[in-house]
Amino acid sequence: MNKKQAKSKELSARGVKLYALCSTLIALCSMLIWGGFAYAQSGELKEKVPDLCYKCHTKLKESLSRSYVHFPFKDGKCIACHNSHTSNIKGLLKEGGINSLCLSCHDGIKRALKKDFVHYALKKGVCTDCHYAHSSENKGLLVKAQKDLCWGCHETMKEQLKKSFVHLPFRQGECSSCHDPHASSQEDQILDASNKLCKKCHAPRCKAGGVSITFATDKLDCTACHGGHASNTSGLLGPYGHTAFLDKKCEQCHNPITSGAKITARMTGKDLCFSCHKKDPAKFKENDVHGSDAKGGCGMCHSFHASKKKNLTVRESGLCFKCHEVTERKTELMEKALRSIKCVPIKDRKCFECHIPPHSNNPLYLREDKILTCARCHVEQHKVAHPVGKDAIDPRNGQPMTCITCHSMHSSKAEFMLIFDRKRQLCIQCHKK
Numbered sequence: 001m002n003k004k005q006a007k008s009k010e011l012s013a014r015g016v017k018l019y020a021l022c023s024t025l026i027a028l029c030s031m032l033i034w035g036g037f038a039y040a041q042s043g044e045l046k047e048k049v050p051d052l053c054y055k056c057h058t059k060l061k062e063s064l065s066r067s068y069v070h071f072p073f074k075d076g077k078c079i080a081c082h083n084s085h086t087s088n089i090k091g092l093l094k095e096g097g098i099n100s101l102c103l104s105c106h107d108g109i110k111r112a113l114k115k116d117f118v119h120y121a122l123k124k125g126v127c128t129d130c131h132y133a134h135s136s137e138n139k140g141l142l143v144k145a146q147k148d149l150c151w152g153c154h155e156t157m158k159e160q161l162k163k164s165f166v167h168l169p170f171r172q173g174e175c176s177s178c179h180d181p182h183a184s185s186q187e188d189q190i191l192d193a194s195n196k197l198c199k200k201c202h203a204p205r206c207k208a209g210g211v212s213i214t215f216a217t218d219k220l221d222c223t224a225c226h227g228g229h230a231s232n233t234s235g236l237l238g239p240y241g242h243t244a245f246l247d248k249k250c251e252q253c254h255n256p257i258t259s260g261a262k263i264t265a266r267m268t269g270k271d272l273c274f275s276c277h278k279k280d281p282a283k284f285k286e287n288d289v290h291g292s293d294a295k296g297g298c299g300m301c302h303s304f305h306a307s308k309k310k311n312l313t314v315r316e317s318g319l320c321f322k323c324h325e326v327t328e329r330k331t332e333l334m335e336k337a338l339r340s341i342k343c344v345p346i347k348d349r350k351c352f353e354c355h356i357p358p359h360s361n362n363p364l365y366l367r368e369d370k371i372l373t374c375a376r377c378h379v380e381q382h383k384v385a386h387p388v389g390k391d392a393i394d395p396r397n398g399q400p401m402t403c404i405t406c407h408s409m410h411s412s413k414a415e416f417m418l419i420f421d422r423k424r425q426l427c428i429q430c431h432k433k
Helices: 003-042 058-065 098-103 107-112 120-124 146-151 155-162 194-200 269-274 325-338 379-383
Strands: 389-393
Touching: 098 107, 146 155
Parallel strands: none
Antiparallel strands: none
């Protein structure tokens, strides 16, 4: 055999080996591909959930050892909340958003949201602002200890801890012993009507001049006289109160009080108030509906005994919207349209921050004129605002421009509570050329 033939035979042998190797590789790949395809077609996972999830999410598995564990997470039901492939929501959450997902299981809270008073944090935020989704060292899966979480928003209330008399649950940061953190049928989201809630711990012991008056106060709102958090007066009276009341000089306003007899005032309506308080015609409109005796006189807006506010006003949300329902509906629609309202008086329904009926001669009972009422809070914005006042005339009506020429306090649908979108639509209302 010559060299040429030997070379040819060697190449032929190599070709046979290479062919065999390729065939083996092709067969192996086919097994892997078709085997994997068949595996996928069968719908079987390589491992069961949650063990399959924990191969990547190792830290989550470690969090199972915390004191409080969310039951779906504890039971390994990852796909009860998460989509295993894709999602439009961070964390591969199922469609609908965090709140919808949580409320799909927590029916009690879902029903509670139909009550009159819903926690602003829940109304405008998401459940995970306050709760961990998987586990926590705090009861209720809270992201912080209860008092620290609440004070994160209600920080100003810490100042009340410095007062002489502090309600024990408040001192200990047990907010949920009196308040529902989600929603309630009562103002301030208290768990029940105050005269029922307070009696669970405090037997009524109300006295006036040494005479028991529990027969008259038994069904009254306890918070009409007592503060729920703290006061500088024994019995948590106040924290702000009528001087005669805090000094326990009931006879200054009431006829002599005797056991079992109806408690009466020395005079009726606003006449009783003006027997001590000077009536200033410039600040009080005599025939105004807001101060009429038929509506309760001064007591329509002010508490005769105690209040949470220095001027002894009652809570506006439970008063103003009984008549001004249309304004409230507009405000609610505005909140839905804008989602974020930074104006505190609007957001918290503090009507008396801007309006003071019947003590103002300004339009809409504003505290100041239409410019200064806003500028009281919006100091920086006022410095760089569009020209306003007598030197800036609205060409549509010939009147001086004010803050509410462009901003709506209750019915805006554009950012910054503007009447129209500021990019073009607002400006061309006046600047048409």
